[in-house]
Amino acid sequence: MWLTVARMSQNWETTPKIVTAVSIKALPSVCREGLPLPGNSVYCVQVPRTDENGRQLKALLDYLLDGEIDAKDLFDALGVSSSTYYRRIKESDYPNAEELRRVADRFALSYPDLQIQFGLMSRQEVWNYVRAAESAHSAAATLQDTTTKSAVRQRSKLSELTPRLDAPPL
Known part of the structure; x- marks a missing residue:
């Protein structure tokens, strides 16, 4: 007994006899979604900021x-x-400068160093900022010395302190 296969009616796509620019279809691959576009070094998908070593x-x-x-x-x-x-x-803007400041404060790290690590400031910009702050501080100190002398208040010794009568008890 021979098995026979019934003819199936299917519409098969005919192959082109000549290859032209119209007959070639460029379909983007799903595997390329996260990779940079040709000619670009920027990723298609948003990625968070990383430090100098990619962390x-x-x-x-x-x-x-x-x-x-x-x-x-x-x-x-x-x-x-x-x-x-x-x-x-x-998100692509994580961490921003305010988030880095909060992290630096909480973990006792250097805020400018974190900004440099994540590319929010360059080392030159930090040096310029420090120099500007020093010159502004010295100019303010010179101005204050020439106008008035402020009285230096010394802290009281513990033995000289007395409780305030108007303050509620602890």
């Missing part, structure tokens, strides 16, 4: 503080909820 903020803090930093420590330092933190770390 994100949490990885840099793990390195600098010699240990695991929990995400809870980080979103507490930033002063945001956990859902806001996890949404924020996917």
Whole structure:
């Protein structure tokens, strides 16, 4: 007994006899979504800022503080909820200058160094800022010395302190 296959009616696409620019269809591959476009060095997908070595903020803090930093420590330092933190770390402008300042304050790190690491300021810009601050401070000190001499108030010794009668008890 021989098996026979019934003819199926299918519309097969005919191949072109001549290849032209119209017959070639360029379809973008799904695998290329995250890669830079040809001729561009910018990624198509938004990625958060990284430091000079390609590390994100949490990885840099793990390195600098010699240990695991929990995400809870980080979103507490930033002063945001956990859902806001996890949404924020996917955005292209994370971390911004204010977030770096909060992290630097919480973990006792150098704010200018973090800004340099994440490319928000260059080393030259930091030096210019420091020089400008020094010159402004010296100019203000010179101006204050020439106009008035402020009285220096010394702190009282503990033995000389007395309780305030108008203050409520602790």
